[in-house]
Amino acid sequence: MTHALGFTEKDLRRLAGARSFERGLGYLSAVSRLEIGDEAISATVDGTDTYEVQLTEDEDSGLTGWCDCPYGREGNFCKHCVAVGLTVLRQAESVPQQRSAAVSRTRLLDGWLESLTREELLALVREQLADDRDLRRRMELRAAAVGEDTGIVRERILSLLDTRPFARYGYVEYADAHAYGRQAAEAVTALRALTASSRSADAVEVAREAFQALGRTYGEIDDSDGLIGEVATGLAEAHLEACLAARPDPVETAEWLVRCLLDEVNDMADIDLFDYREVLGDPGLARARTLVVAAWRANPKGWAEKHLMERFLKTEGESVDALVEVHAADLAPNGHTHLVIATELEAAGRTGEALQWAERGLQETVSEWGPHDDLVAFLCERYERAHRLADVVAARRNLLRARPSLAAYRHLRTAARAAGTWEGAERADALQVLRAVAQPKNGRGCYGSVLVDALMDDNDLRAAWQAATDGHADQRQWLALADRIRDPQPADALNVYLRWIEPLRKQTGATTYERLAELLLSARACHHALGSEAEFATYLAALRTDQKRKRKLMAILDQHGL
Template structure:
């Protein structure tokens, strides 16, 4: 009599959906290679070890299409379902009912051994595993040791964990961060137990040593920032319990805010405001002002060797000025940091936002005169807008022309057009062509920028025939050529068709699938520009010429079939 084949424990189709095709295929390979050791199966739970770059523990739950699981590999933390889960599930399917409940048997055995034997076994394991030893040591210390002694144990553990003996790779980072966070989780009890001072010292150890520790770790998943945020929150909690002297606290917080590359204490004056009080805030500000006054001025060249310190101190002092409503001070802080055209533009915009439009225009004028390269383009545009707003249209046009002549840019041309300057296109093109002729071909990249801008202006003013003349005289990139071709499909279809054919040939010459797909896309645009018979002949010629490209030929056939309806 025929018997139905038993259903697998875990539905393969569901596994494929959960893991994705790539991870499922790799999981199949791991299973086929015998990389799975099934440890235990009890009810709806399966536990296994999968051997990869290292051994990973896998736990699967459920059955059929209802499947959940976890794995100790980095890919599971990052992406969820991984190849190890797939491999373990397929191995469980293959084993059927043959996997014993080893976990249950071991547990039953251990329960009968007695507490003393279990304690000795656990200690023996811990002596071989430093992380487990530290964890057990801290648990015992928290339960029985005086607060000061427990704090010393925590400090020793944190220092040992934060000072790696080798560079930690991505696979180790998650476990390392988890161990540090587990240790930090014991600090609230220390604070509540009357040892806030010891807790504060511990947290300052973490905050001081973590940056160096992160230099030795691949912290791609951000575990280090989680540690920093948690340590900072606990530091505030410890300070609230301890209530340190406001002047001493102000000095400590200022030093951290000024010397913190991670920004953890950037707004310490606001975060700790209830602890600092008026006296602490005044001291915090005094320290910031004194440090700011010691900074050397920004050089005439814009070089600022103390740029990072200036930025942090400016942010601190700007917060005080904001709370006091001192706009002049806020402007002065920004003016002192003017190092380039971008800084001038930022200050000009700030002045405008704060209701100082005349000052905004004056700052923009100063910057536009100082900087003559492309970095000042946006600043020149802003200056023109402010001059127009003041009713000084002719001065705005003059400023735009001055900026365009120094560093030609399309946005300046557009601004000139917007001011109805009738000679904008002709004058801009004449300037670009004169420079192109004078430059020759000695400076290829600068020449390319001039040609591109010339074509942008010609396309913007619908002077397409002139644009095509430029393409015949100068080398341009395919992206710009295709934009010109697209704009010319209606008025100059022959030019557009020639451009499409040239780019199609170059895309096929890339000899990769992406190039073939782009070539076929352009064939679609080309088909709309030429008679069907002519287009079919061109595609047939491509097919014959590139018949050795096995990936391309079917694509060309599909394209032609779509056009002919066959």
């Protein structure tokens, strides 16, 4: 079914960002070999090098773009994608016809292939196999999978998982990961073919080797899109399918699984030992439990060991005390493990012990960043239920001191107001904490201080202005303050707007121009409140004269009536 374009120039700007979009405008004449299919659009763009671009439309995810330029390899919608998208938009009226033609070509090809005799098809396939080495290797693998020689299958599968042909610098970069992933996926297909051809016992052994081989190199692949992780999951699923068909020795299988689960290679595919319950039976599960308990006792702080112990205890319905023992063997310095224990105890109806563990978490916190937020929230919620408001305030106060933030300030304010202690020493002490950690800014810093945000959140604009004047505000905070005081103090707000207009005069780009127009509108509102519209008109005329070469800026100012 053919369809018109599902994206606009606005979509291209949103995906690429203003900078890449503007640069893409300069590459319209560099687009060649444009091919519009039913769902995908491909083209070549000549830049520093010749780059391949593909745009894909999907009803759920919308427009996506892929390019093999360095910036595109990082997963960005680059200027080359923009150029191809704009080129297509400029011939939008002919897109339905082009897509209809693509569908017709596909149907014509299918019809021609169906008309060929067996001998003609074989000749065509052999011709392609002679010209395409990768295709030949894949076909050889499929042939071996239904044949008798498992050695050939093993060799081919391991070669499909070999990263060396794709690792130009000893590492499979993003641009090459897709091609490697497509090749590696053939290994999963071959393993399933082995199982389907009644050679599941062979598939079990080959799947183990394949999984381990991929695990050894997984850390050397840029798997930003998760394609290789999907291959690893496929290998694990193929192994389970083979085990269910072959029913290998349960004890030996349990030993292999536990070794694998304790190894870092399992990070690439989340194998669950209990998915193998039917394969392992009671003997295999018993052996697995023995190995897991021994591993945990030898290394109680190991993440994999703890996770496996927890899975066994929960799956087999062990007592909560056994779970507490596992977690208590490795307590996090920020109290998060105490919270896990408290949650388990509370779920078991042991609320008193749960509260004790949570309070221990606060007392035993040794992290320089203070206790975990969720631990504090857990305790405060239970203090509130018990009407222990002073304890809620104390917990929130300590968290603000340990990790000052606007959120912590707000929580303390809410708790202290509920306790009736905010408007006095509590607020003054909280602001003093924020003042102590506020670092003076030069007016153009990247980050402002929590102090200014907290004062604005309190609607104490006079104090916030003073803190900003003392050097505790960044650009965002200055402009937010200016917006808040514009009506009562237009002259002060105007000075802020003008200060931040100046650096924008030296910058380019659609986003900058929109921001400049926004600030000019705010400045105009201040002049209107001051009754000095003529002064603003003079200022704006001078700015337009100075910036007249920026035609895009002039157009945006016109759009805003400036």
